[in-house]
Amino acid sequence: MSTATLFSGITERDWQTNDPEGTVRLALIGLGWWVREEAIPAIEQGEFCETTVVVSGSTEKAESVKQGSPTINHGLTYDEFHDGAAADAYDAVYICTPNATHLEYAETAAELGKDVLCEKPMEATVDRAERLVRTCDERDVTLMIAYRMQTEPAVRRARELIQDGFIGDTLLVQGHMSDSLLELIPDPNQWRLDPNLSGGCSLIDIGIYPLNTTRFLLDDDPTDVQGRTVSSHDAFAEVDEHATFQAAFPNGVSAIYSASHNAQGASFLKVLGSAGEITIEPIFFPWDDRELVLRKGSATDRISFEQVNQMTEEFDYFGYCLLTGIEPAPDGRHGLRDMQIIETIYESAADERWKSVPGVDR
Structure with a gap:
């Protein structure tokens, strides 16, 4: 594939091959700032x-959000949702509550026969993530994990280039994501802490972005990992403030990552090969304009393109899969692998040594 071809079709939806009729009606569970400011507008655009x-959890908040949209007909409390209220008014759920509560809402949705789009990370522990996958399997409902990078056009084009051999043999991946959590959400008692x-x-909240995006780009999983976590700010006394980690992938590919919830905001992913290099910077924040940089020998191509709403792409992909009967690529087992x-x-950071990822083929 030439870079000219890449540039001309960079925002085209390669996953969409037809125009299905109808729409998927969603119940949005959890009305934090991400859902109100990012998810609801993105769905409206889709x-x-x-x-x-x-x-x-608040009747007042549910009613307030309901009043702000002409398509929203019901504002429910969590208890009302678990009791099955307004179950005929939606086909699927989007779960965006604290990580350790995803399972309970997925269980209720599955019991009601509703498909599930669950935010990443899919739960707080591997055990609960396994139960979430098992619940959806037993009830035969679709489970997709909300990895918006997998529908980001720049990432999908980079994946094609890597698969087509543009950079030769993949050798090294570098990735980073950071922000200032207490400036974004000035509450020292917030659930992330x-x-x-x-x-x-x-690590689990934003380090997952470069990790999962690498898995998608390479279509492979790391076999061994090593990590280090550091916390010095009082608000991060019980959790990791900064994280650095390495991953060994099959075929000799190495990866180095960093993540911080108390640093200058930044994000990038770079894939270096024997014959070239691909960088997307910035990449992980939906409000930043992404740019794809291709280097091969002494030549450098900077590819700017019309930006798309990452959340709109994610929701439309989910809806498209449900309307057409396609199994979404980032399914529950894919999300479970990230949890593992x-x-x-985290175990490696505690033991200060490399550890093998259980259940990964070597």
């Missing part, structure tokens, strides 16, 4: 989903 139900609700902090890898990295 083609294949619409929000018809919102669910919150509670290990029982989050399962961790920088991250748990192993």
